[in-house]
Amino acid sequence: MKHDNPYAALERLFHEPARLALVSALCDTREGRTFNDLKGVCDLTDGNLNRHLKVLQEGGVVESHRLATTSRPVTIVRLTDEGRGQFLAYLQALEEVLHKAAEALETRDSRAAGLLSPGSYAKL
16 A cells, blocks of 8 residues: 555554564464563563553554463463554555665665766766
8 A cells, every 4th residue: 555655654653663573573473472482582671571562552453461370370462453454554654665765765876876977077
């Protein structure tokens, strides 16, 4: 989906590096990941992970539940269906922004190369 202004479609909820890492890490499983797994994969402290998960939960992106095990409770975090849709829309907007930036660089570089090409000084 193309936007008139793809920058406006970059959802701040996902654009923060730690939350981008968290949601990306949750994309490959419907069952979710444990809190400790996410902490390790995303290289976050307990406090940072809790803070970012709270923001994502408030945005309806993730949900968590505690499983009672024989030794100690385990928290499982997973993407919601709504969160998957929101993240996909964010990735499409990000793709548009990156494509636009790459095109701008290619255009700029080709113009600069044309100015500095052999024989261009004769035109001055």
